[in-house]
Amino acid sequence: MKPKIDCNSIKFKTWLYFILFAAGLMLVLWIMQVFLFNSAYGTMKETQTREVVRDINQSFKKHDTEKFLHEIGELSDSYDMYIYVVSYDGKTQYFSPSAEDYAKAPSFETDYSGDGTSSDSEFISKIQTLNEHMIRNNGSAYVKIEGNDKSQVILAYGGVLTLEDKEPLIVYVFSPLWPVNSTVQILTNQLVAVSIVALIIACCISIYLSTRITRPIRKISATAQRLAQGEYGIVFRGGHYTELNNLADTLTGASIELEKSLMLQKDLVANVSHDLRTPLTMIKSYAEMIRDISGDNPDKRNEHLKVIIEETDRLNGLVGDLLTVSRLQSGKMVLDISEFSLTEAVESILNTYKVMEMEQDYRIEFNCSSNYIVRGDEEKLKQVVSNLVSNAVKFSGEEKHVIVSLRKKGRYVQFRVSDSGPGIPPEELDHVWERYYRSSSNMVRSAEGTGLGLAICKEILSLHKTDFGVSSTLGEGSEFWFDAELVRTDKLNTTD
């Protein structure tokens, strides 16, 4: 089967752009060569001719005739020009290149032996034209003369060199303003070779580059397909490029997050079903007991009904907590910010524990010296205080001692609650804020908590953008705290 070319693939496009680039470059070179080379060459030659004339003048002033002629030879060699020097009486004639070489030069085919060939007369006519211009200019003259081929122009210069104690000389410089055919041919050949090499190199580089880019992309997309099929937590591998490495890292992060959330979802279903089943079983068994056994015994019946009511409350609390967590985490919960007394809020929550203090020997201390007015969502911050205090009471151990305090800390007031309970192992401290986390160390039955209280606290405090934390020593107790934005500090109301 014929391999199909995907015109939208990176491979094809890279190849195409490289080829277009190389072809464009070659095109520019060809245009320069074909259209601009001759004129650029002409301009260069004109400048050079003027420089050579200047050098000839200087050399004539500095040296004796022999040395001067020698220098003319050098100038002619280095600039590829024809220089003809003649004395007034026509006795001294000097050609550079020599008369023989000169004769070989294109369109300067002149027979200097003077046997009167046509090229000889052509040369003489050029000299005559120059002489006319020199007489008209009263001195030196630059003249552009057409060569044999009308498109080929020669820049001719004629000038008289005079110096007091020297015999005057007339100098003629002929500089062809078109490149020598062989030079053009060499350049054209080279350009063809360069074009072919450039296209081959462009092809190779584009194939190499596109393969290096597409290989890791193909690997990433194959891995992404595994992810799409439900294989979470897989690692994506990048390639030789930072962008691809970043993409791979991001996808790996996403895949790990997906795995985590899947596990969390599984945990959630397991925990919720477990937490729902326990009170439901209790309710069912106690209801059956009332039906079968205690229905006619008011004391027993009331006792059993009390259990049913307690378990229903627990179910209610669990469902409420679940709803709160899901609303908080989906970002649907908005804060209803107001200014309120945190001192009074804490006091009202602690009042609900008065019965426990009286009947079950709990000691709950509250240290607060002022009435702290804070800014925040009153109901939600009360829920945080309530969750933290209820945990402290629940985990206060045999000493049943809980200390709650409010203290000013700069622009904040800090709420702290510490207990005398079993504490939390250091490695688990960071996890207590996670949903459904229950410490391995405390002895309290799992049935007594939902594992959602601290997760709710974390979401509420994060929404308030405030600091919170926990410290704990195993066997001595734990301390939970959070900051609330302080508006002002009033005097404590001590009427009651």
Ligand code: ADP
């Ligand atoms: P729960 O309803 O189980 O109390 P939380 O989210 O409030 O759920 O607490 C999560 C876990 O953190 C608890 O099960 C317990 O293991 C641990 N924890 C919370 N507060 C305390 C505390 N004051 N002392 C010791 N452990 C605590």
